Amino acid sequence: MTSSRPPLNRALAEFGTTIFAEMSALALRTGAINLGQGFPDTDGPEEVREAAVRALRDGRGNQYPPGPGVPELRQAVAEHQSRFHGLRFDPDTEVLVTAGATEAIAAAMLGLLEPGDEVIAFEPFYDSYAACIAMAGARRVPLTLRAPSFRPDLDALRAAVTPRTRLLLLNSPHNPTGMVLTREELAAIAELAVERDLIVVTDEVYEHLTYGVEHMPLASFPGMRDRTVTISSSGKTFSFTGWKVGWVTAAPALVSAVRAAKQYLTYVSAGPFQYAVAEALRLPDAYYRDFREDLRRRRDLLSDGLEQAGFRVFRPEGTYFVTTDIRPLDEKDGLAFCRALPERCGVVAVPNVIFYDDAEEGRSLVRFAFCKREDVLRESVERLRRL
Numbered sequence: 001m002t003s004s005r006p007p008l009n010r011a012l013a014e015f016g017t018t019i020f021a022e023m024s025a026l027a028l029r030t031g032a033i034n035l036g037q038g039f040p041d042t043d044g045p046e047e048v049r050e051a052a053v054r055a056l057r058d059g060r061g062n063q064y065p066p067g068p069g070v071p072e073l074r075q076a077v078a079e080h081q082s083r084f085h086g087l088r089f090d091p092d093t094e095v096l097v098t099a100g101a102t103e104a105i106a107a108a109m110l111g112l113l114e115p116g117d118e119v120i121a122f123e124p125f126y127d128s129y130a131a132c133i134a135m136a137g138a139r140r141v142p143l144t145l146r147a148p149s150f151r152p153d154l155d156a157l158r159a160a161v162t163p164r165t166r167l168l169l170l171n172s173p174h175n176p177t178g179m180v181l182t183r184e185e186l187a188a189i190a191e192l193a194v195e196r197d198l199i200v201v202t203d204e205v206y207e208h209l210t211y212g213v214e215h216m217p218l219a220s221f222p223g224m225r226d227r228t229v230t231i232s233s234s235g236k237t238f239s240f241t242g243w244k245v246g247w248v249t250a251a252p253a254l255v256s257a258v259r260a261a262k263q264y265l266t267y268v269s270a271g272p273f274q275y276a277v278a279e280a281l282r283l284p285d286a287y288y289r290d291f292r293e294d295l296r297r298r299r300d301l302l303s304d305g306l307e308q309a310g311f312r313v314f315r316p317e318g319t320y321f322v323t324t325d326i327r328p329l330d331e332k333d334g335l336a337f338c339r340a341l342p343e344r345c346g347v348v349a350v351p352n353v354i355f356y357d358d359a360e361e362g363r364s365l366v367r368f369a370f371c372k373r374e375d376v377l378r379e380s381v382e383r384l385r386r387l
Contacts, residue, residue, distance in 0.1 A: 018127055019354045023338065032342035033380050035302075035368045036350040038175070038320060042373060044239035045280070045287065052243075052276035061271025067263055069097025069247070069274060076278040077247050084207075085217050087225075093252040096259050099269040100244035101205045101233040102128050103262065105169075108201045108229050108248070109136040111261035117166035122152060124355030124362055126175050126203070138166070142357045147325065147365070148314055150177040154188045161192065167199045173206035173215060176352055176367040177323050178316020180213045190221035199254070201229045205236045205246075208288050210318040211296045219249070226251040229258060234277040236320070237291070239371075243273040295320055295370070298377055302370040305381025311366075320371040323352060327364045329387060334366045345383040 020037045027034035043049060055061055061070065068074065074091035081087040089095055098104040105128060113119065115137030121129050123142035133140045143157050168189070172181040181189075193200050200218055207215050219228040233246035248258050299315070303322050306313045312325035331337050334351035342348050352365035370377060 019350055020127075023348050023350055026339070026342050027348040030342040030346070030348075032346045032348045033372075033376060033383070034348045035370075035372065035380055036338075036348040038236075038369045038371060039241045040239040040371045041376060042239065045283065048238055048240065048276050048280040048283075051279040052273050055272035055275040060275050061273070063271070065268050065271040065274060067268060068092075068259065069095070070271070070278070072278040073097055073245075073247075073274040073281075076281040077249065080281045081217075081230075081249055085220055087217060087220055087249070089249045090252075094249060094255055096248040096255050096262065097274060098231075098246045098248060098262055099266040100235060101203060101231050101246040103244075103265055103269075104231040104233075104246045104248050104258070105129065105201070105203060106132045106135065107258045107262035107265060108231070109133055109138065109169075110265075111257040111259070112199055112201070112229070112254070113138040113166055116164065118162060118164045119167045119169050120157065120160050120165060121169040122171060122174060123357060124176055124352055124365075125169075126171065127354060129169055129171075130357075133169075139164075140357070141165070144356075144358060144361055145174070145177055145179060146361070147323075150174070150179040150314070150323075152181070152185060154185065154192075157189070158192055161196050161198070165196065165198060167201060168193060169201050169203070170218065171203040173204075173210055173316075173318025175206065175319050176321050176350075176355055177314065178319045178321060180210050180215060180317040181218075182213075183216060186216055186218055186221055190218060190224045193227060194223035197227075199227055199229065200224065202231065204230060204232045206319045207232055208237050209292060209295060209320060211292070211299060211316070213317045215318065226254075229254050234280060237288075238277070238280045240273070240276075243270055243277070245270050245273050245277045298370045298372070298374060301374060302368060302377050302381065305377070305384065306368065309381065309384040309387055311384075320369055322368045322370060324366050324368065325364050326366055332364050334362070334364055338366060345386045347380050347383050 023036035074095040078091040109132040113136040117138040120141045229250040235241035338351045353362040356362035
């Protein structure tokens with residue numbers, strides 16, 4: 001007997017397969033260079049990888065680790081927040097380890113929202129945001145960041161807040177635009193959150209990847225310590241994206257709410273890798289500085305090449321993505337352009353339109369990742385010049 005019920009939850013049916021899966025499959029099928037999905041093509045520090053091997057061999061984390069995360073990592077996260085941002089968190093009650101930042105976002109939405117709540121998020125937004133808000137039964141309210149600066153319209157943000165607004169979901173440094181919120185913008189957002197009694201969830205996975213500007217956590221601003229859920233992860237900072245080790249720092253009540261949802265998602269994950277990430281977070285300042293400067297060089301290499309190939313380039317302040325406009329190439333449809341690009345010149349990119357509710361706003365924008373080896377970026381630039 002065939003069921004008449006739809007096979008998918010209606011709230012999620014609109015999302016389908018992610019664009020990253022589609023583009024990565026296209027890269028594999030065509031042999032194209034994949035500058036679409038944001039993962040490095042080299043591993044991170046050897047000492048961090050060896051720390052994971054040592055944990056495996058010593059039997060640390062091979063069985064279920066503690067639900068909140070291993071104590072060593074929670075302590076290291078607390079030390080990191082103090083060392084880099086002057087924020088003090090209790091590792092026992094104010095730090096939660098998650099299966100990457102993606103699970104942290106999902107658990108935050110599920111744990112903090114009720115059906116019908118409104119969530120304001122910067123548009124373009126990372127694709128999991130929309131799905132996680134939908135899973136919580138809430139309604140997303142986009143605040144559009146517009147080229148060329150992609151700065152938030154703070155008056156529009158204030159106007160978007162209604163009695164149903166429960167939460168602001170912020171991403172800075174911002175994927176895909178590379179915008180980094182300024183001190184003045186963060187102060188205005190903090191003032192609004194306090195005034196309207198809003199919770200703020202901040203996705204700060206690119207916190208160490210800014211170029212000539214400073215990243216400042218919103219939790220460090222007046223009134224925000226107890227109403228901000230700060231999310232970060234090891235994948236972007238240490239180039240071990242497959243380990244999926246992320247974390248949440250927040251006041252105890254907020255951490256408890258996120259953990260209540262997280263325990264029914266993965267429960268626990270990445271046991272041995274948690275010990276390795278604890279060691280990684282204690283790497284000297286030189287590591288963070290050198291990694292950032294290396295990526296700055298790669299950003300400029302790819303940005304310069306894209307400009308020479310005819311793209312309009314919006315050079316990012318942070319992350320490891322470059323957003324471009326394809327209209328100078330007499331192209332208008334970013335999705336069609338990206339689907340054809342591997343056959344045309346052997347490079348894969350991602351169309352920004354999939355990050356927008358307002359499809360027209362993102363229609364001609366395309367994102368490239370520069371977290372690749374320099375020789376790969378040079379070859380990509382040569383191929384793109386064929387356009």
